[in-house]
Amino acid sequence: MFKLAIKYALFAAISTIGNLSTQQLFLILLNSLDFSKEFKKVNIFGLFNFNFILMTAIFMGTLIGLIIKYVLDKKYIINYPF
Numbered sequence: 305m306f307k308l309a310i311k312y313a314l315f316a317a318i319s320t321i322g323n324l325s326t327q328q329l330f331l332i333l334l335n336s337l338d339f340s341k342e343f344k345k346v347n348i349f350g351l352f353n354f355n356f357i358l359m360t361a362i363f364m365g366t367l368i369g370l371i372i373k374y375v376l377d378k379k380y381i382i383n384y385p386f
């Protein structure tokens with residue numbers, strides 16, 4: 305039981321590192337592009353103002369983190385053969 309808890313904690317840490325690394329990578333990449341300056345402040349129907357570059361980085365980081373966690377849990381926690 306303790307070994308399983310250690311696996312969960314380790315996989316959560318790996319997933320978090322993947323998430324934050326992907327966010328940072330996308331922020332650097334998207335901010336370096338010339339045309340991205342137009343997407344810093346996106347206005348939707350005059351109601352919502354948000355930074356499209358930041359939202360894209362958060363979305364991609366979350367997606368990569370979820371994929372990492374899913375694959376690790378499937379292989380090492382559930383022991384599902386690929």
